[in-house]
Amino acid sequence: MKSTAMKFAVGAVLVFVLQISFLNAQDGSASHQTPSVTVAQEEPAKTASASSDNLPDAPGLQAQAQSQTQSQNQNQNQNQSQNQSQDQTQKESAPSLGDLGFSKAEEQGNARQQALLDKRTHMLKIHQRMGLITTIPMIASVVTSLNAGGRSEGTVSRDLHVAIGALTGDLYGITAYYAIRAPKIEGTETRGPIKFHKIMAWIHGPGMIATPILGAIAFSQKNNGERVHGIAQAHGPVAIVTAGAFGAALLSVSLKF
Amino acid sequence: MKKNLLPLFVLFALTSVYAADQTWVLKQSTLTYHVSHPLHQTDGVSHAARGKGVCHDGQCDFLIAVPVKSFDSGDSNRDLHMLQVTRGAEYPMVQVRTRLPESAEGSSTIKADLDVQFAGQTAHFQQVPLEVKTEGKEKHITGTIPATLADFKIEPPSLLTMPVKNEIPVKVDMTWSPQ
Numbered sequence: 001m002k003s004t005a006m007k008f009a010v011g012a013v014l015v016f017v018l019q020i021s022f023l024n025a026q027d028g029s030a031s032h033q034t035p036s037v038t039v040a041q042e043e044p045a046k047t048a049s050a051s052s053d054n055l056p057d058a059p060g061l062q063a064q065a066q067s068q069t070q071s072q073n074q075n076q077n078q079n080q081s082q083n084q085s086q087d088q089t090q091k092e093s094a095p096s097l098g099d100l101g102f103s104k105a106e107e108q109g110n111a112r113q114q115a116l117l118d119k120r121t122h123m124l125k126i127h128q129r130m131g132l133i134t135t136i137p138m139i140a141s142v143v144t145s146l147n148a149g150g151r152s153e154g155t156v157s158r159d160l161h162v163a164i165g166a167l168t169g170d171l172y173g174i175t176a177y178y179a180i181r182a183p184k185i186e187g188t189e190t191r192g193p194i195k196f197h198k199i200m201a202w203i204h205g206p207g208m209i210a211t212p213i214l215g216a217i218a219f220s221q222k223n224n225g226e227r228v229h230g231i232a233q234a235h236g237p238v239a240i241v242t243a244g245a246f247g248a249a250l251l252s253v254s255l256k257f
Numbered sequence: 258m259k260k261n262l263l264p265l266f267v268l269f270a271l272t273s274v275y276a277a278d279q280t281w282v283l284k285q286s287t288l289t290y291h292v293s294h295p296l297h298q299t300d301g302v303s304h305a306a307r308g309k310g311v312c313h314d315g316q317c318d319f320l321i322a323v324p325v326k327s328f329d330s331g332d333s334n335r336d337l338h339m340l341q342v343t344r345g346a347e348y349p350m351v352q353v354r355t356r357l358p359e360s361a362e363g364s365s366t367i368k369a370d371l372d373v374q375f376a377g378q379t380a381h382f383q384q385v386p387l388e389v390k391t392e393g394k395e396k397h398i399t400g401t402i403p404a405t406l407a408d409f410k411i412e413p414p415s416l417l418t419m420p421v422k423n424e425i426p427v428k429v430d431m432t433w434s435p436q
Contacts, residue, residue, distance in 0.1 A: 093278065094318035095309040097352065102307065106324050109347040117341035124338075132417070185337055192332030253334075254417060256297050 120183045127178035131250060134171040138243055141165045149218065149228060149236065162219060165212060172208050172246075176201075193252045200249035207242025214238060279359075280436040281317070283308030284395065287430040288323055290404075293422040301328035301339065310433065312359050321353045321431070325375075342414050343376045351375045353402075362396070365389055371402065380408040387429075395434045402427040 097107060141164040148161035179201075190198060214235035218228045228235075286306040292299045305327035310319040325345035330336055340346060352374040361367045368384040387400035405423045406413050413420040 093311050093313040094354075094356075095311055095320040097320070097322055097350065099309050100307040100320070100322050102322065102324070102350070106349060109349055111347055113346035114341075114344060117337065117346055121338060121341045188333055188337060190333050192330075192335070194332055194334035197334075254296060 116183050116185070120185065123178045123182040127175055127182065130171060130175040130178065134168060134175050135246070135250065137164050137168040137171060138246060141168050142239070142243055145236065145239070149222070155223075158219065158222065162215070165215060169208060169212050176205065193256075196252045197249050200245045200252070203245035204242045204249065207238055207245065211235065211239045211242055279312040279317075281308075281310035281312070281319070281396075281433045282436045283321060283431055284434045285432040286321075286323075287428075288328075289428040289430075290328065291426050291428070293424070294416055295419050296416060299330050299335065301330040301336070303327040303329070306431070308431070308433070315359045317357045317359055317361075319353075319355050319357065322350050324349055325351060338414060343409075343411055345376075348375070348377045361389075373402070373404070373408075375404075376409040376411055378409040380404070392432075395432055398429070398431045398433065400429055402429065 141161060144157060144161040144164055147157035149158075214232055217230075218232035218235045221228050221232055283306060286304060286308070288303045288306055290301045292301070303323050306321055306323035308319065308321035310317050312318075325343055326336075326340055326349065328336065328339065330339070354372045354374075355369045357367060357369060365388065367387050367389055369387055371382040371385050373380050373382065382402055382404075385400060385402055387398050390397040390399075404425050404427050406421075406425055407423055413423065415421070
């Protein structure tokens with residue numbers, strides 16, 4: 001019976017000691033911080049005047065009032081520090097990013113990578129604008145081709161077709177430059193409509209090289225009074241396929257299929 | 258023998274009062290953002306979110322984080338542009354913090370105040386409604402965060418000179434389990 005009571009007393013004392021040490025640890029950490037709440041101050045002493053109503057209290061009563069005010073302030077301080085410690089405990093118990101198990105590479109920002117992305121976006125925006133601008137002379141060169149070849153003997157429409165074709169080629173070259181030179185992001189797999197857009201480049205790219213070459217041969221034959229013959233006959237079909245691939249590439253990233 | 262165990266029992270019972278914290282772990286998630294454009298309607302999906310919730314003194318603090326680059330819209334070029342415009346390389350994580358009362362565990366609908374860190378900005382969303390379904394010990398939470406590009410000072414991307422809409426609602430579908 002006595003040993004049971006002893007054990008119970010030891011247990012209770014141990015719990016009490018644990019509680020006190022826990023509270024002391026919280027108070028210790030809270031005291032290092034600058035308190036955000038100002039402590040309530042005592043009322044300033046009134047200045048003496050001739051009136052009997054303003055005479056100061058007797059020393060005994062003054063001491064009592066002061067001790068009461070001091071104990072009130074101490075209680076306020078304790079409550080404030082307890083609230084602060086509770087808030088701090090809450091903040092300490094709140095999970096942090098490190099608790100979630102992400103790798104440091106995933107958590108840390110990379111300004112260099114961001115700069116690379118910014119440059120890539122800037123160049124591809126120019127590529128997009130130039131591609132849209134290129135469609136105008138490309139359509140015009142297809143339209144002017146109707147009167148440029150065949151049995152037509154006139155040179156005005158042919159010269160116009162050559163000039164617009166040359167303009168198309170130049171703008172196409174600028175468009176291609178910004179796409180080719182835009183920074184590539186490592187570890188990125190090409191997926192989605194952009195894959196089709198890139199595949200089309202393998203058709204309209206060589207086409208935009210072959211078309212003016214074949215066109216120059218055809219132009220020369222025509223200027224010599226010959227009918228367009230041989231490989232120069234491929235100028236028209238190659239140009240149509242090239243324009244078609246170019247249009248498909250443009251639509252693949254503009255519309256949702 | 259039983260009387261000798263009594264003080265130990267009392268000691269454990271008293272100490273367990275101070276060890277009542279409960280921890281929740283995000284088991285499964287699907288986060289989906291929606292972007293509207295006159296020519297395109299796009300959804301980007303991520304399953305890579307991780308989260309933790311700690312309950313203490315009747316209050317539960319939750320943190321959910323997801324890498325920006327984990328969102329997949331089906332087009333790698335679009336995802337890279339999204340990463341650039343949201344400054345995802347500089348601020349790689351979206352973080353969502355909220356505090357809920359522990360008593361909300363039994364509710365079917367809760368309204369949460371969310372602090373969202375994204376693209377280097379912090380936005381506060383008040384009283385976001387979330388539906389809670391209890392599935393055994395797990396909690397299945399669904400809802401939509403009414404985010405906008407302006408909340409995070411993101412310049413609206415454009416296609417063919419037409420910008421996307423400001424509203425980018427984010428649907429959340431999460432399964433939490435106690436640890």
